[in-house]
Amino acid sequence: MNPYKKIAFFITVLLCVIITSCQPISPPQPTPTETIINGFHMQGAILYFEKLKKGDAVIHFGEIKDPAEGMIGYGFVHIPEDCEILKRLDGEEEEASLEDLAVGQMAEIFVPEILESYPWQATATKVIITSPDPKKSLRPLSLVLAPDFEGIITATHEQTEPFHSLMITLEITSAPKYPELKEETVALDRQALLWEETASGYELISRDALVLGQKISVLLKDQRLDGIASEIIVLLNEE
Numbered sequence: 001m002n003p004y005k006k007i008a009f010f011i012t013v014l015l016c017v018i019i020t021s022c023q024p025i026s027p028p029q030p031t032p033t034e035t036i037i038n039g040f041h042m043q044g045a046i047l048y049f050e051k052l053k054k055g056d057a058v059i060h061f062g063e064i065k066d067p068a069e070g071m072i073g074y075g076f077v078h079i080p081e082d083c084e085i086l087k088r089l090d091g092e093e094e095e096a097s098l099e100d101l102a103v104g105q106m107a108e109i110f111v112p113e114i115l116e117s118y119p120w121q122a123t124a125t126k127v128i129i130t131s132p133d134p135k136k137s138l139r140p141l142s143l144v145l146a147p148d149f150e151g152i153i154t155a156t157h158e159q160t161e162p163f164h165s166l167m168i169t170l171e172i173t174s175a176p177k178y179p180e181l182k183e184e185t186v187a188l189d190r191q192a193l194l195w196e197e198t199a200s201g202y203e204l205i206s207r208d209a210l211v212l213g214q215k216i217s218v219l220l221k222d223q224r225l226d227g228i229a230s231e232i233i234v235l236l237n238e239e
Contacts, residue, residue: 078123
């Protein structure tokens, strides 16, 4: 080979090596921290409801598979304007709207996918209301789901979290799910239903009606994972 051609060849090879080694290296793609699960039909309870300005809404939905086990988890569900909403009471199904949704209702939701964050997130394509508004029927959710525990209020203090209004400390008197539990502090959800048991049924009460020394039952959003109370009943004085 001509010596000049040899030199040109080696220069070309050297330039290729240099150019290749200087190419930028793509950074590794981050591993997703959230998993998408497709196609779900869930039964549960509406724990929070907020109508938004665009004609849509958001609910907090407590999933229930077995009423004896209570709520096994909850998520944030977007209800878009075009979501199909139905009401199924006494075996009859009829059209409904966002105006018919209420905290404490039992419902079924259909979502194409779930974002497994905590709480999980989803957008509903269909919602079926399966129980009346508790504020009209005066039937607490705790008549369907067993409360997580009962106890005596020993302390309260204000809470400034967006969804929580009060912290309540209890001396536990009954907790079948948690037999070793002696004391617990729970956060009161701002839309939690508060009831007082009477000789003839149940009455809705305000947060100010909760005072030290009362015996209450507590229904949690998610089995002590975050300690948020979705419903409290001031129990009837046995004396």
